[in-house]
Amino acid sequence: MKTTRAMKAKARMKRGGGDASGGAGRLILAIDVGGTKVEAALIDARGKVVGTERRPMVVDGSAADGLRSVREAVDAVLAHAPKRSVKAIGVSVPGWVDAEKGKVLQTANLPCWHNYPLAAKLRQIYGIPVRLENDANTAAAAEALWGAGRGYRRFFYVSLGTGIGTCMAYRTKNEWQFPASEGGHTTINFSGPLCPCGRRGCIEMYASGKAIAREAKQRVASGDAKVSLLKEMAHGNWELLKTEMVVGAAKQGDALSQEILNDACDRLAVWLGNILDILDPEAIVFGGGLAGLFMQHQERIQKTLQESAIRPNAGKIKIVKARFGAQSALMGAAALWLQTP
Numbered sequence: 001m002k003t004t005r006a007m008k009a010k011a012r013m014k015r016g017g018g019d020a021s022g023g024a025g026r027l028i029l030a031i032d033v034g035g036t037k038v039e040a041a042l043i044d045a046r047g048k049v050v051g052t053e054r055r056p057m058v059v060d061g062s063a064a065d066g067l068r069s070v071r072e073a074v075d076a077v078l079a080h081a082p083k084r085s086v087k088a089i090g091v092s093v094p095g096w097v098d099a100e101k102g103k104v105l106q107t108a109n110l111p112c113w114h115n116y117p118l119a120a121k122l123r124q125i126y127g128i129p130v131r132l133e134n135d136a137n138t139a140a141a142a143e144a145l146w147g148a149g150r151g152y153r154r155f156f157y158v159s160l161g162t163g164i165g166t167c168m169a170y171r172t173k174n175e176w177q178f179p180a181s182e183g184g185h186t187t188i189n190f191s192g193p194l195c196p197c198g199r200r201g202c203i204e205m206y207a208s209g210k211a212i213a214r215e216a217k218q219r220v221a222s223g224d225a226k227v228s229l230l231k232e233m234a235h236g237n238w239e240l241l242k243t244e245m246v247v248g249a250a251k252q253g254d255a256l257s258q259e260i261l262n263d264a265c266d267r268l269a270v271w272l273g274n275i276l277d278i279l280d281p282e283a284i285v286f287g288g289g290l291a292g293l294f295m296q297h298q299e300r301i302q303k304t305l306q307e308s309a310i311r312p313n314a315g316k317i318k319i320v321k322a323r324f325g326a327q328s329a330l331m332g333a334a335a336l337w338l339q340t341p
């Protein structure tokens with residue numbers, strides 16, 4: 001029989017002598033490790049945040065320095081409730097992780113950890129079971145349990161921000177699954193711009209905050225736009241152009257900015273068309289800092305989807321905005337333990 005991560009986790013919990021998933025009064029310690037800060041929170045089975053603490057994250061020291069930052073936030077939040085009520089720990093980390101082994105493999109924002117067994121370290125220190133996941137997966141878990149993913153059996157979560165994160169969440173008979181994926185680095189143009197990941201034309205190079213800003217810089221610098229609000233905003237220094245400026249200028253009717261955003265939407269839609277034809281989700285959930293922007297262009301995205309996907313009625317796919325914003329990773333870290341059938 002195939003052993004899943006969830007079964008292993010259940011076996012671990014049995015050995016540890018407790019079920020973390022249910023019951024009032026039981027708390028999950030959720031940790032969101034970011035590039036500048038660690039946030040730790042105690043969250044109950046209904047998703048209510050009982051206490052939260054933030055500490056600075058030391059990312060450029062040793063692995064032990066990084067762990068110390070996490071411990072400071074955790075120790076501080078543990079003061080908010082009796083320690084015995086805390087049943088398990090969920091950790092959200094940006095970047096590449098091995099959830100089975102509880103390891104941080106590699107992440108650009110946390111150079112202190114490379115192949116680092118963070119879950120095992122925390123289990124050793126606090127004596128309770130630990131699950132660790134990538135931040136797109138934890139965000140999807142929060143949406144599955146308490147947010148925009150409720151009521152679906154499978155949905156595709158895409159975090160649209162500086163970069164692009166993905167998670168194809170699906171429900172089996174007993175629980176949700178959040179398999180690892182790096183959909184932001186699947187290409188839609190193999191001769192496109194070179195991505196830091198080493199490949200060309202990844203969707204992250206077209207529809208992320210980074211990409212929108214880059215496009216604006218390039219188009220203004222190339223003299224493409226004879227008249228554009230962006231030129232005024234940059235005062236001749238194109239490097240200053242930011243995604244928010246493009247969004248603001250587009251709202252004021254700036255043709256170049258509108259074109260840049262339309263292009264980003266069209267490319268996102270072509271990519272989503274591939275996703276629909278391969279994974280067949282019931283809904284698409286937009287999360288991340290640019291979710292609102294792309295939601296405003298929903299009609300255009302759906303029209304392009306209809307043309308680019310083979311699936312019948314692709315343009316009618318439900319596109320919904322994530323419920324959780326800045327707290328998605330933290331809530332999701334708790335959701336890893338609180339999912340119900």
Ligand SMILES: [Zn+2]
Nearest residue numbers: 185195197202
């Ligand atoms: Zn890439």
